[in-house]
Amino acid sequence: MSNISNNINKEHIISALQEIDKYGISNSRRSATEYALLYNEKEYPPKYVISIANKYANNEELSSNEFNSIQSRTFLNKLGFNCFKKTGSLKSKFANWLLINGANSYKDYYGNSVEEIEIKLDEINSFFDSRDLFKLNNNIEELKNFLQENIYGVNRENNRVFFEYDKIKGNGRPKAILGKKNYFIFLDEINSINNKNIENSLKQSLTITHKMEFFTHREFELLNKYKGVRSDRANKDLDNTYTELKTAYKKLEYWLNRIQKNVFPNGGKHILKKPTNQANNFDGYLWAKLYPTKKDEKDKWLAITLGLDDDFHFNVKIDTVGLSNNPELLNKYLNYRGDFLKSKIVKRHKSESFNNWEDLILQTVKNIDFLMDFYPEIKKLNDSSSNETSIMKDLKIPKNQILYGPPGTGKTYKTKELAVLISNPNLIYDKNWSVIKRREEIVKEYDRLCEKGQIVFTTFHQSMSYEDFVEGIKPKTENEKVTYEVEDGVFKLISDKAKDNWEAHNKRFEKELAFDSVFSRLKEEWEEDDSIKFPMKTDGNDFTIIGFTNKSIQFKKASGGTNHTLSINTLREIFYDEGKNRPTGVGIYYPPILAYLKKYKPHTDVPTILNNYILIIDEINRGNVSAVFGELITLLEDDKRIDEKESIKITLPYSKDEFSVPSNLYIIGTMNTADRSVEALDTALRRRFSFTEVVPNIAMLTENEMENINLRKLLQTINERIELLIDKDHKIGHSYFMKIESIEDLKQTFKNKVIPLLEEYFFGDYGKIGLVLGDGFIKLKDDEDKISFAKNFTEKYEDAENLREKAVYTFTGEDNWDRNTFISIYEQ
Structure with missing residues (x-):
């Protein structure tokens, strides 16, 4: 239980920060090694801040033994302060290590999660006032000597309180955790990737004269130009390309060897050194694998990848190896990784960032040190003995369903849980979690998926209309003029996202990106340079884009005319089926933009994963369902969706776009039976939805x-x-x-x-x-x-x-x- 006084307020905290600014941190107190309070761009140790703040609130400094670091951060966060985790903390790494390598019997003491283990490590650490056990001070051997003396040697008698704790509350486990079979082994393993030791070990490597020529810009250009092109050694141009990329592979091997020698000397490596794939087509990347340990090399499913890609980037990332026959594990990895371009386990550097081996090697080492914080956690995804399991295993869920029941039965949370189960069926959870912990994890994942756009929440009410839900004409003010434009409603927006993902999964795979991805890239590129020209077949008739709306692309012809727009939905349809374009009227302006979109290539060879999208409709019975859904009510049926035997497409009344509902879109509605019974619902709706009663429990x-x-x-x-x-x-x-x-x-x-x-x-x-x-x-x-x-x-x-x-x-x-x-x- 925390002994932090509730009467400490924000003013007391600020007074404590001012005192620390003036006098510094007492020598008798350790500074924060893992978390810091950030205030006015300065970092402060959270526990020490609480101790000093208590002096201003209650006239005495609070002992650090009265509360732990998690309690101090929670207290400060509630007061509106920002406590953040520093990258690469030793304690966090050791907690990860124990979770994977610690004896099963230890779990009775320290729990089943990194967070729980960190709390116990904090408790252990609190018994050693003279030394922070999870701070290296640039010298691993010094820390090991300290532990040797205080656990096994001459100073053992000076810390009887710890050994009483070890015997009574820990049953001998705290001492074992700090001992030669655990913490000592861990310290030896991380020695090679500790930042300071790495830089020391790299000095010789970085000061030598590198005999290997550095990468050239041309090598990136060749990857970009010839990706997907079939190799033909009889063709002089293609033969030269093959030879040049083979030379680039030798450079990659040199890069790999320098990193492996300095970072994972006892690990493994693999490089193919062939610029074409099994189909004899040029790849869009060169790659090499690093295995941190020999066991990783033997397991051969996870590695650190170094590489170059056709998007003119160096890549350092945690990547999978040979999981084509293990889609479940692959999906777990992809869910963990998330968006390739935004992933924390993918480090990308523009080709022009480096022009010499020293800078590239040093940056690679720093990247790997950062990535190794996550490596053990990802390895756990393949731990068959873990308490973790898939949260939705072989669970059949209807495409359209309504949860109904009296007020206060938990329908809202139930929809969140269902939405998470459907949209991320590979989400894993620990069987030992409490109900409260499981609920917290579900809500956290729900918020992430909402931010990602896979889950959308809306509420029906008496004024909800077809125009709000599907599409309608809405007024807009531009340059003090009122214009009218067809605007997509909440249902069509999420349906288009789901359809785009479905198309990419079923028809594109690694050859092309999904439409939304490439279109977003186009808009980002246009925002940086709005002078991009799109060439027509006739020379001199290039046109430019002058703006985007939710539904259309505004463009300027070579003649200066700006009266026409291009439909984004039409462009989407043509992207997936070029035969749908009509080369007349404004139709002649679609192919140049389409060609521009096609030049964007994936940053990874992993195929697009089919995602499930969820629309939650709260209080669905409060709206006029027949009027809101309109003709779409028929499209909701399972066998009327895209690619089903009786698939149906309709023409929308305002935009005249063709529309159908993809099979990866789910609808979850809720209704309060105290307002209206199920029997009173529209018959057409009742036929197309399954109903689940949520009763008081x-x-x-x-x-x-x-x-x-x-x-x-x-x-x-x-x-x-x-x-x-x-x-x-x-x-x-x-x-x-x-x-x-x-x-x-x-x-x-x-x-x-x-x-x-x-x-x-x-x-x-x-x-x-x-x-x-x-x-x-x-x-x-x-x-x-x-x-x-x-x-x-x-x-x-x-x-x-x-x-x-x-x-x-x-x-x-x-x-x-x-x-x-x-x-x-x-x-x-």
Whole structure:
């Protein structure tokens, strides 16, 4: 438990930072080795900052033994400060190493994740005040000598507290972790890739005279020009190209040998030295593999790759080897890697970045040092003995489904979970995770996929229209003039993304990129240089692009005319099927742009993976489904989608584009049955969606009584009475009760959640609410509290007295509720 005082505020933290600026860090306290607090472009150790801040809040410095580093970072983050992880920390590397190489029996002590192991390493480290065990101080041998003396040698008696901890709480494991069979071996293994030691070992390499000529720009040009061209040694030009690229491979081998010697002297390497593939076509890259250990070379599925590509880049990356027969592992790797151009495990440098071996070798070493932080984690993807498993194994999920149920049953979270399972079926999780940890990981992955565009969330409402959902004409203001343009709706936008991925997967593979990828590159290139010319067949008729909208490309003809636009959707269709272009009118302007797009090539030889895309429609029953979906309702059926036997295409009413729904698009809707029953939904919608009921689940609530109140019995009793008085669609969900920890929490839940729902369900009939909750919550008004009628009319209205006798109910008020009030609901 953290002993950080809650009364420490932002001002106290800033005062602590000012003190550190003025006096520095006390010699008795270690500076941060793994995480730092960033403030005004300066770095500060988070734990030390908390210790000093406590002095300003509570008049004494807080001992670092009272809390751990994770608690300090969490506290600072909540106050709005930024704590970041430094690259390549020794503790993080060792935690990764233990996760892979540590004895299985250790897991009882330190857990099953890097984060849990780091917490234990922090605990161990806290017993050694004179030395940070996870900071090298430029000398591994000095650290090993310190451990030797303090664990096995003369200083052992000076740290009895650690050995008591080791015996009582660690069962001997903390000492073993720091010992010769673990930490000592780890230190020896990382010795060769530690930044300081690497640079020392490279001095001789970098000061020698390199006899091998450095790479030339022409070699990159040849890769770009001849990629995919069939080699023919009888053709002089192609034969010369083959010979030059073979020479480039010799340079790559020299690069490989220098790195292997200095970084992985006990590892392995592999280089093919052939610039053509099995089909005898020129590759668009030259590559070589580095294996950090002999075991990696024997396993032969993961390596560090060095290479040159046709996009004029040097590459240093973590890459797979020979996984064509293991698509499951390949998918795990690709999901981890993500977008090639943005991946943390791919380091790319423009060809002009280096003109000598010294700079290239040094930068390569730094790249590899960075990449090795992630290498053990990726290796775990192939660990069959791991507790990790695929989160969706052989799970059949319908293309269109609706989750329905009463309020508070967890439908929103369920849609997130389903969306993650569908869009990333290879997501792995640890079987030992708690429910809370699993939920956190699901939400984290959901947010990532939303940012990536694979998951889109929308909510239906009474004003939602076809024009919002599919496409419609929308006004826009440009240069103080109102223009009208066809704009895609949320459904068409995600459908086009899914279709683009489907097309790339089924028809392009490694030969071409998906349309969205190349079109994005074109726009990026145009933003840097808007003078790009697109040549027509007739000389002198080049045209230029002058702008982009969501639906079209604005261009300027050679004659200066700017009145026409090109449809992006039409360009997309032509990209995948050039036969669809009509070479008349503006149709003659598509081929030059198409040719420009085709010049973009993939940065990797891995085929496009088919992704699943998900559209979540919250409160789907609140919209006019027939009007919103329009003619698309038919296209949603499984057998009407792209490439199915009864596939259907329609022409959209505004853009006149052809449209069909791809098979990798899923729709998940939610509906609140308290608003509208399933039976009341549009019949066409009911036929095309599967329905899953999400009911209140008392098992989600704690089994333990809270202040003698059994929350499970409480909710079950309330729902049984509601079902009897109304129906099952109006029950109350378990989620309202999941965070209740005190009687005060329960009071607020009833006041703000439960009672307002019951008032809505029973239309203010407090008598029926009383039948559900009992007289602890509802009471009869006393006669003296009743309203009297107008005296001059009472005698004229014959039922006046009878109306005065009518029972009138009122709430008792939260101040009158106690433990027994809630117990009385389920105990009569």
